[in-house]
Amino acid sequence: DSPPLEQFRDTMNPKTLALVKDLVKEGSVEKLKKCFGTRMEFGTAGLRAPMGPGTSCMNDLTIIQTTQGFCCYLEHCFSDLQDRGVVIGFDARAHTASGGSSKRFATLAAAVFISRGVPVYLFSDITPTPFVPFTIVHLGLCAGIMVTASHNPKEDNGYKVYWENGAQIIPPHDKGISTTIEENLEPWPQSWDADGAIQSPLLKDPYQDAHKAYFAAIQKHCLHRDVNKKSEVKIVHTSVHGVGHSFVQAAFEAFDLHPPFAVQEQKDPDPEFPTVKYPNPEEGEGVLTLSFALADKEGAAIILANDPDADRLAVAEKQKGGQWTVFSGNELGALLGWWMFQCWKQNGEGDPKDVYMLASTVSSKILRAIALKEGFHFEETLTGFKWMGNRAKDLLEQGKKVLFAFEEAIGYMCSPAVLDKDGVSAAAIVGEMTSYLSTKKITLSQQLKAIYEEYGYHITKNSYFICHDQDTIHRLFERLRNYTGPSTYPTECGGVVVLAVRDLTTGYDSTQPDKKAILPTSKSSQMITFTFANGGVATMRTSGTEPKIKYYTELCAAPGNSDVTHLKAELDNLVDAIIEDFFQPKKNNLQPRPE
Numbered sequence: 001d002s003p004p005l006e007q008f009r010d011t012m013n014p015k016t017l018a019l020v021k022d023l024v025k026e027g028s029v030e031k032l033k034k035c036f037g038t039r040m041e042f043g044t045a046g047l048r049a050p051m052g053p054g055t056s057c058m059n060d061l062t063i064i065q066t067t068q069g070f071c072c073y074l075e076h077c078f079s080d081l082q083d084r085g086v087v088i089g090f091d092a093r094a095h096t097a098s099g100g101s102s103k104r105f106a107t108l109a110a111a112v113f114i115s116r117g118v119p120v121y122l123f124s125d126i127t128p129t130p131f132v133p134f135t136i137v138h139l140g141l142c143a144g145i146m147v148t149a150s151h152n153p154k155e156d157n158g159y160k161v162y163w164e165n166g167a168q169i170i171p172p173h174d175k176g177i178s179t180t181i182e183e184n185l186e187p188w189p190q191s192w193d194a195d196g197a198i199q200s201p202l203l204k205d206p207y208q209d210a211h212k213a214y215f216a217a218i219q220k221h222c223l224h225r226d227v228n229k230k231s232e233v234k235i236v237h238t239s240v241h242g243v244g245h246s247f248v249q250a251a252f253e254a255f256d257l258h259p260p261f262a263v264q265e266q267k268d269p270d271p272e273f274p275t276v277k278y279p280n281p282e283e284g285e286g287v288l289t290l291s292f293a294l295a296d297k298e299g300a301a302i303i304l305a306n307d308p309d310a311d312r313l314a315v316a317e318k319q320k321g322g323q324w325t326v327f328s329g330n331e332l333g334a335l336l337g338w339w340m341f342q343c344w345k346q347n348g349e350g351d352p353k354d355v356y357m358l359a360s361t362v363s364s365k366i367l368r369a370i371a372l373k374e375g376f377h378f379e380e381t382l383t384g385f386k387w388m389g390n391r392a393k394d395l396l397e398q399g400k401k402v403l404f405a406f407e408e409a410i411g412y413m414c415s416p417a418v419l420d421k422d423g424v425s426a427a428a429i430v431g432e433m434t435s436y437l438s439t440k441k442i443t444l445s446q447q448l449k450a451i452y453e454e455y456g457y458h459i460t461k462n463s464y465f466i467c468h469d470q471d472t473i474h475r476l477f478e479r480l481r482n483y484t485g486p487s488t489y490p491t492e493c494g495g496v497v498v499l500a501v502r503d504l505t506t507g508y509d510s511t512q513p514d515k516k517a518i519l520p521t522s523k524s525s526q527m528i529t530f531t532f533a534n535g536g537v538a539t540m541r542t543s544g545t546e547p548k549i550k551y552y553t554e555l556c557a558a559p560g561n562s563d564v565t566h567l568k569a570e571l572d573n574l575v576d577a578i579i580e581d582f583f584q585p586k587k588n589n590l591q592p593r594p595e
Contacts, residue, residue, distance in 0.1 A: 012060065012192045013059065013060040013061070013098075013099050013100075014099075015097065015098050015099035016052070016053040016059050016060065016061075016098050016099065016100075017053075019052065019053045019097065019098060020032075020035070020053045020054070023035070023053075032054075034054075034056065035052065035053050035054025035055070035056055035057060036054045036055055036056070037056065038055065038056045039055040039056065039062075040055070040056055040057070040058070040062060040066075041178070042066065042069075042174060042177055042178040042181055043174050043178075043544065044168065044169055044170055044171065044173075044174045044384070044386050045158075045160065045168070045384070045386075045544065045545065046145075046158060046159045046160045046161045046169075047062075047066060047158055047159040048149055048152065048156060048157075048158035048159075048545055049156065049157070049158075050155045050156055050157075051093075051095035051098050051100035051155060051156070051157050052095070052097070052098045052100070052155075053098060057098075058100060058105070058156075058157040058158070058159070059098055059100050060099075060100070060104070060105070060108055060192075061187070063105045063108050063109060063159065064108055064109075064111075064112060064187050064191045064192070065181060065184065065185050065187070066159060066181055067108070067109040067112040067113070067145075067191075068112055068181070068184040068185075068187070068188060068191065069177055069178075069179075069180040069181025069182070069183070069184045070143075070145070070161065070177050070180070070181070071112055071113055071116055071118065072180045072183070072184055073173075073176050073177045073180040074086070074118075074142055074143055075116070076176075076180075077142075078142045078164075080142075081118055081142050082116075082117050082118055082119070083119075084119070084140060084141050084142045085113075085118055085119030085120060085121060085141055085142065085202075086113055086118060086119075086120055086121070086141055086142055086143045086144060086145065087120075087121040087122075087123075087132055087135045087136055087139070087141050087143075087144040087145075087206060088106045088109055088110055088120060088121070088122045088123065088132075088144070088145045088146075088147070089106065089123045089127045089129070089131055089132040089135075089144070089145070089146045089147070089148075090102035090103050090105065090106035090123065090126060090127075090146070090147040090148065091126055091129075091146075091147065091148040091149075091242065091243050091269075091308060091309045092126050092241075092242065092243060092269030092270070092271055092308075093147075093148070093149060093154070093156075093157050093271050093308075094271040095155065095157070095271070100157065101271075102126075102147040102148060102157060103126075103147075104194075105147045105157065105159070106122060106123075106145070106147045107122070107194045107197065107198065108191070108192075108194055109145055109147070109159075110122045110194075110197050110203060111190065111191055111192070111193050111194050111196070111197035112188070112190075112191045114190075114196075114197045114200045114202045114203060115188055115189075115190030115191060115193070115197075117202070118202070119202045119203075119204065120197075120202060120203050120204070121135060121139065121141065121204050121205070121206040122203055122204075122205065123205065123206060123207050123210075124205040124207050125207060126243045126269060127207070127210075127243060127247075128243055128244060128247050128306075128309060128310035128311060128422075128423070128424050129146045129148055129150070129160065129309040129310065129311040129420070130214075130310070130311055130418040130420055130421070130422035130423075130424060130425075131210055131214060132144040132145070132146040132160075132162055133162045133166040133167065133168075133389075133418050133419055133420045134166070134210060134213075134214050134217070134417060134418050135206050135210045136162055136163075136164065136165075136166045137165075137166040137417070137419075138209075138210060138213050138214075139206065139209075141164065142164050143161065143162060143163055143164060144161070144162040145159060145160065145161055145162075146159075146160040146162070146309070147159055147160075148160060148308075148309040150307055150308065150309045150311065150312075151278070151279050151280035151281070151282070151307040151308060151309075151312070153278065153279075154271060154272060154273050154279070161173075161177070162420075165389075165390070165393045165419065166389070166393070166418070166419045166420075167386060167389030167390045167392070167393055167419045167420065168384075168385060168386035168389055168390075168420060169386065170386050170387065170390050171520075211250075214417070215250055215251065215254040217415065217417035218251065218254060218415055218417065218424075218425040218428065219254050219255070220415070220417075221343070221414060221415055221425065221428075221429055222254070222255045222256070222428070222432060223343050223346060223347070223432075224432055224435065224436050225255070225256045227432075227435050227436050227439055228255050228256045228257045228431070228432055228435050229256045231257065231258065231435035231438065231439075232438065233258075233301070233302065233431075233434050233435050233438050234258075234261065234295075234298055234299055234300035234301065234302070235257075235258075235260040235261070235300055235302045235303070235304060235431060235434070236260060236261045236262075236263065236291050236294050236295040236298065236300045236302070236303045236304070237249075237260035237261070237262055237263070237303075237304045237305070237306075237427065238262070238263040238266045238267070238287075238288070238290065238291045238303070238304075238305045238306070239262075239263075239266060239267055239269075239306050239308070239310065240266055240273070240276060240279045240281060240287060240305060240306065240307065240308055241266050241268070241269060241270040241271075241272075241273045241274070241275070241276070241279060241308060242269060242279065242306060242307065242308025242309060242310060243269055243308065243309060243310050244306035244308075244310035244423065244424065244427075245262055245267040245268070247310060247424045248260065248304070248306065248310070248424055248427045248428075249262070251424050251425065251427055251428035252427075252428055252431055254428065255428045255431060255432055257428065257431045257432065257435065260304065260431070261294055261295075261298050261300060263290050263291050263294050264294075265290055266290060273308070275290060279307065279308050280307060281305040281306070281307055281312065281313075281314035281410065282307075282312075282314065282329070282409060282410055285324075285326060287305065287314075288303060288305060288314075288316060288324075288326065291303045291305060291316070292316075292324055295318065300318075301317060301318040301443075302315065302316070302317055302318075302430075302434055302444070303315065303316040303317075303324075304427045304430060304431070306423040306424075306427065307410075307423065310423045310424055311411065311420065311421045311422060311423050312409070312410045312411050312412075312421060312423045313332070313410055313412060313423040313426045313427055313430070314326065314327075314332075314410050315327050315332055315430055315444070317443060317444045317445055319445065325445055327444070327448070328408070328460065328462075329363070329406070329407065329408040329409055329410040329411070330363060330364035330366065330408050330458070330460045330554075331448055332406075332410065332412070332430075333359065333363060333364055333366065333367070333406040333407075333408070333412070334364065334366040334367075334448060334451050334452075334458070335430075335433065335444060335447060335448055335451070336404060336406065336412055336414060336426065336429065336430070336433075337357055337366065337367045337370060337404050337406065338370065338447070338451050339429070339433045340357075340403045340404040340414060340429075341355075341357075341370065341374060341376070341403060341404075344401070344403055349401075350401065352374060352375040352376040353375065353376070353377070354399070354400050354401055355376035355377065355400070355401045355403055356376065356377045356378070356379060356392075356395050356400050356401065356402050356403065357370075357371060357376065357377070357378050357379075357402075357403055357404045357405065358378075358379050358380075358381055358388045358391060358392060358402065358404075358405035358406075359378070359380060359381075359388075359405065359406055359407065360380070360381055360382065360383045360384065360385075360387070360388065360406075360407040360408070361380045361381065361382060361383060361519065361529065361539065362383050362407075362408060362462075362539050362541065362550075362552040363406060363407050363408040363552075364408065364458050364460055364554055365458060365537065365554060365556050366451070366452075366455065366458045367404075367406075369455040369456050369458070369556070369559075370451075370455050373454075373455060376403075377400075379391065380519070381519070382504070382519055382520060383407070383527075383541070384407070385405075385407060385411055385413070385420050385421050388405040388407070388413065389405075389413070389419035389420050390419075392405060392413070392416065392419050393419055396416055402416055406421075407421070408460070408462065408552065412426040414426050414429050452562070453559070453562055454559060455559060456556060456557050456558050456559045456560075456561070457555075457556075457557040457561065457562060457564060457567055458554055458555070458556050458557070459554065459555045459557075459564070459567050459568055459571050460552070460553065460554045460555075461553045461554075461571055461572070461575050462550070462551065462552045462553065463550075463551060463592075463593050464543075464548040464549060464550040464551065464593050465548065465549050465583060465585060465590035465591060465592060465593070466547055466548055466590065466591040466592075466593070467547060467548070467549055467588070467589075467590050467591070468547045469589075472588050472589070472590075473526065473542060473549060474526075475588075476549070476582075476583065476584070476588055477505070477526045477528065477540075480528060480540075480582060481503065481506070481528075489501040489503075489510075489528075489530075490530070490581070490582070493530070493532070493574065493577045493578055493581055493582065494573055494574055494576070494577025494578070494580075494581070495577075496532045496533060496534050496536065496574055496577070497532065497533040498530050498531070498532060498533075499531045499532060499533050500530070500531040501528065501529070501530055501531075502517055502519075502528070502529045502531075503517070503527070503528045503529075504517055504519060504520075504521050504522065504527040504528075504529075505521065505522065505523060505525065505526050505527055505528070506521065506523075507521040511531075525541065525542050525544060526540070526541060526542040526549075527539065527540070527541040527542070528540050528541075530578075532574065534555070534570060534574070535555055535556045535557055535558075536553065536554070536555050536556075536570075536571065536574050537553070537554050537556065538551060538552070538553040538554075538574070538575075538578055539551065539552045539553075540578075540582065540583075549583070549590070551575075551578065551579075551583075553571060553574065553575050553578070554571075555567055555570060555571040555574070
């Protein structure tokens, strides 16, 4: 036996074993190294990797090993794990060559827990990701797993983990789980027994109960039922070959909205994602081509698009001249934040001092501007919904009202029933907001403009460079930390003075009396934020899941300064200078974002 086969002898999946044997026979050393050279790293986002053979890929064996580690960690944390149990959901991804699929992985994960006497609530069919955190809280479970790779390429899959509070895990749980995975790599005898698990009395299907309870919970956010019933607004919806179709239809029904027109070619789940290059609505127009065509045919002015696991939402609106505007994540964040506050005011409940909205630190500061004027609280968290979900839970436990949270990557939490991003409830709420505004003869684009006029224009420009070399990335950021000498940061860029610097890799913050950052820091990822004298804010950070150095820039103007052309030009100039002086793409051989 060669080492790869030796290492993979534990697999019972004939397809992955055959793939490895073929690679050995062909002498494909590089491919074998890629499969077996490293083990997938378990982080706060769980796992995400291609499906296929080997320790670096998602397959039956690595799912079993991961779940054994997670199960042992939960046994250590919860004395009542065998009373309460866990929930497991899955999307529609599948990989014919290796025999891997989300459903198969979810069933194997269930088998592992059942072998230890833990009750498992395994969904009998595909669900959106938000159904897992919802079900944890609804049924009072210890944890949840969602098998999904969201909007990644079709070859990938993922394993996302939620804690008993219904939020994604944050440190130190990731390290704890990672350690127990390493200690439990040998498959337990019953871990492979998926058929036995399906027959077990410990296995329950939460589908009907969760479905009913979820749509009842989101109806608390439906405040204009009469308007919805009479609405003339036509809306197109695409689920981009993912799980969203029937759930968004049900959400519209729960709000008494007319059902949206579904893009037929994309409405049914298809792991091949045949009509799109990338199944990511953030990539904008390419993913929406079929939606534009259907909207034109049906005379619809609004398009809603979910990513394949329906936890994110993109929105487009047809303009007077016939062209389409796809709103950025920040623009939709401004609209939804404004709307959620209007709805709260209309309900006339309580003091704005008890009301909170959250956004990640790389998202637009528009909510801060609205909060200042309206008297509620705005808080920033680190990037990623895991931080917003956990912070929201803390605030709710203190008796505060968390109205809304968002991140610029088209993620929105409009209901505390799900402490994570949720593209299903957000779709229905956008449907109601659009219907309400149309009775006032106001479009979404006009309302967005009105928000900026009232609270100050917030112009954003985000992009990234591709860089596969970790040393280059390290050198680029270290240069910024030692700009004119040891431990000095840039004091200007393109002639604009830098007022403040926050470095969440080292924990430095120039605005704090002790120069220590308040937000948690992480030495393993790069992240520096510069605040400029002209109202500009720029964050440069590395991506946890992709070979990218991202930048997020925003110009926050005071209310009354509404010369948008001038503001855009000012931001463009600042971004050009940041690219030239801070990124140095030629010197560092960085590839720009492909257009």
